[in-house]
Amino acid sequence: MNQEQALLEIKNVRKSFGHVEALKGVSFNIHPGEVVGLLGDNGAGKSTLIKSIMGVHHPDSGSITFKGQEISNLSPREIRMLGIEAVPQGGAVVQFMNITRNFFLGRELQKSFGFLKVLDLAQMEKEAEKIITEVGVRVRSPRGRVSALSGGERQAISIGRVLHFQSSLILLDEPTQNLSVKETDKLLQSISEMKQHGIGVIFVTHNVYHVYRVADKFVILSRGDMLGIYRKEDSSAEKIIDIIRTGQEQPEAAQAST
Amino acid sequence: MQFKKEKFLFPSIGVIVAFLVVIAVFSVLSNRFFTLSTLGGILTITAELGTVALAVALLMISGEFDLSVGSVYATAGIFLGMLLNHGVNAFIAFLAVLALGLAIGLINGLITTKIRIPSFITTLGTMMAIRGLLLLATAGFPIAYRGHSFLLTLLNGKFAGEFRVSSIWVIVFLGLFAFLLNLTRHGNWTFAAGGNPLVANALGVQVDKVKIINFLLTASFASLAGMLSFARFKMAYPTLGEAMGLETIAAAVLGGCYLSGGYGTIVGAFFGALVISSLRVGLVLAGAPSYWYKAFIGIILILGMIINKEVMKRVLRAGR
Numbered sequence: 058m059n060q061e062q063a064l065l066e067i068k069n070v071r072k073s074f075g076h077v078e079a080l081k082g083v084s085f086n087i088h089p090g091e092v093v094g095l096l097g098d099n100g101a102g103k104s105t106l107i108k109s110i111m112g113v114h115h116p117d118s119g120s121i122t123f124k125g126q127e128i129s130n131l132s133p134r135e136i137r138m139l140g141i142e143a144v145p146q147g148g149a150v151v152q153f154m155n156i157t158r159n160f161f162l163g164r165e166l167q168k169s170f171g172f173l174k175v176l177d178l179a180q181m182e183k184e185a186e187k188i189i190t191e192v193g194v195r196v197r198s199p200r201g202r203v204s205a206l207s208g209g210e211r212q213a214i215s216i217g218r219v220l221h222f223q224s225s226l227i228l229l230d231e232p233t234q235n236l237s238v239k240e241t242d243k244l245l246q247s248i249s250e251m252k253q254h255g256i257g258v259i260f261v262t263h264n265v266y267h268v269y270r271v272a273d274k275f276v277i278l279s280r281g282d283m284l285g286i287y288r289k290e291d292s293s294a295e296k297i298i299d300i301i302r303t304g305q306e307q308p309e310a311a312q313a314s315t
Numbered sequence: 316m317q318f319k320k321e322k323f324l325f326p327s328i329g330v331i332v333a334f335l336v337v338i339a340v341f342s343v344l345s346n347r348f349f350t351l352s353t354l355g356g357i358l359t360i361t362a363e364l365g366t367v368a369l370a371v372a373l374l375m376i377s378g379e380f381d382l383s384v385g386s387v388y389a390t391a392g393i394f395l396g397m398l399l400n401h402g403v404n405a406f407i408a409f410l411a412v413l414a415l416g417l418a419i420g421l422i423n424g425l426i427t428t429k430i431r432i433p434s435f436i437t438t439l440g441t442m443m444a445i446r447g448l449l450l451l452a453t454a455g456f457p458i459a460y461r462g463h464s465f466l467l468t469l470l471n472g473k474f475a476g477e478f479r480v481s482s483i484w485v486i487v488f489l490g491l492f493a494f495l496l497n498l499t500r501h502g503n504w505t506f507a508a509g510g511n512p513l514v515a516n517a518l519g520v521q522v523d524k525v526k527i528i529n530f531l532l533t534a535s536f537a538s539l540a541g542m543l544s545f546a547r548f549k550m551a552y553p554t555l556g557e558a559m560g561l562e563t564i565a566a567a568v569l570g571g572c573y574l575s576g577g578y579g580t581i582v583g584a585f586f587g588a589l590v591i592s593s594l595r596v597g598l599v600l601a602g603a604p605s606y607w608y609k610a611f612i613g614i615i616l617i618l619g620m621i622i623n624k625e626v627m628k629r630v631l632r633a634g635r
Contacts, residue, residue: 111517113516113517132521133516133517133518133519134519134520134521137517137518137519138519143517143518145513145514145517149514149517149518150511150514151506151507151510151511151514151515151577152510152511152577152631153506153510153573153577153578153631154503154506154507154510158503158506161503162503162504162507162515162518162520163515163518163519163520164519165500165503167500174499174500175498175499176498176499176500176502176503178498202630202631204631204632205631205632
């Protein structure tokens with residue numbers, strides 16, 4: 058039943074910057090609980106696509122619908138409120154701010170005194186501490202600065218946000234960059250957990266082996282074109298790397314060599 | 316145990332040390348330094364500089380500069396004087412001056428966020444343009460007001476002999492800005508907009524809106540400070556506040572604000588203004604040539620920054 062209604066439908070999205078065509082008609086769907094690996098070399102258009110879904114860029118043509126609603130002209134804030142959470146490279150955190158303020162950034166809890174709204178710091182600290190412990194970050198205090206955390210712990214804060222605010226789609230941009238082996242394992246495990254919660258995941262990366270462990274399908278871009286969509290059952294990690302490297306599918310060659 | 320130690324790592328400790336050094340030096344140099352009239356004098360100057368520095372600190376934390384505050388400050392005094400001389404009701408004149416300040420803030424904000432010109436350049440431009448227009452409009456002459464007005468007494472009248480009302484106002488503004496920065500969503504967004512605008516935007520913070528609001532606040536508080544000064548002298552010069560753009564940045568930075576945005580405190584900026592004002596009054600009392608003022612500020616600024624830097628290293632590694 059869930060398979061019928063796609064969470065996110067991207068149809069023929071095009072985007073140019075001046076003379077450069079960053080996206081030349083990209084289309085794919087993502088269903089609840091599905092993990093999509095978005096792959097491609099530098100300049101393939103991965104970031105432009107992610108930013109178009111986030112609302113930072115607006116496509117020149119084509120459509121992006123989320124749960125049946127057209128979102129390609131909405132602002133990042135409106136899109137986030139619908140339940141799409143983006144985690145930019147390096148984690149979605151502001152270094153100088155403390156853990157609690159980072160966790161609730163953009164979704165601050167407030168107390169109202171008539172027309173005056175004041176941050177409810179006590180409540181935010183309580184909730185942030187609880188969730189962050191749940192996702193496995195050990196911190197001395199929710200007032201600790203994010204600058205003191207490791208790359209993996211910063212990612213964990215972003216993941217904790219998705220679970221807490223019940224977002225239904227998460228966009229991860231190079232999430233394993235700068236992570237240790239252990240932290241990478243932990244992140245991939247969190248992605249599996251999100252999948253079980255029915256959360257859709259778009260995982261942008263250079264590292265095919267990382268994404269191969271958790272993805273259901275792979276969307277491969279090259280210079281703004283879509284090379285194809287490959288389901289995990291039908292393709293080995295090596296085959297996918299081959300496609301990214303050569304820029305084309307070589308089914309016969311791949312078959313012959315195995 | 317370690318936590319206790321960190322409590323003392325108040326990020327603005329540099330400015331407090333600088334303040335104590337200034338006080339210590341001048342209490343040796345002049346036996347008139349520790350008097351009520353000196354305190355009143357320092358607070359009066361702090362009020363005018365600090366009112367602007369508080370807003371500048373907020374703007375800097377959101378990642379932008381405003382060099383045009385001195386020009387706005389002078390314009391406010393001149394404009395208020397002109398309106399009062401034309402017999403305009405004092406409170407309508409007050410609102411008109413604030414509205415002019417808001418308009419300049421809006422121009423600074425829109426040029427910076429929508430056309431994406433760095434605010435250092437935007438406000439350098441408006442600083443010079445406004446100053447030039449002001450000199451043209453006044454032909455370089457000061458504007459004085461000889462009448463009496465309740466507004467001027469309310470803004471900056473005398474009380475308790477040595478003190479002026481503006482000292483109370485600046486404490487009220489200190490509370491307002493500290494509240495705004497630390498306890499409201501706008502404050503949270505201000506930190507985020509300056510600390511990492513890309514992440515802030517991805518998380519739904521309306522970065523441009525936050526910056527424009529802070530430009531509006533800065534220009535309107537520069538206008539307010541200009542009116543405090545006018546209320547004190549009943550006169551304004553078109554060359555007033557020429558150093559204010561850099562002095563307010565010095566106060567904010569001395570108080571712990573990052574030049575690149577994302578970090579700073581309001582209390583620190585207030586102390587920064589207090590240090591600069593104490594220096595100015597202290598040097599006069601010590602009978603030193605006024606040239607010393609700039610040299611001292613330069614030295615204090617650098618010393619304060621060295622302390623801040625060391626403290627920040629520790630703060631970023633730990634809590635708070």
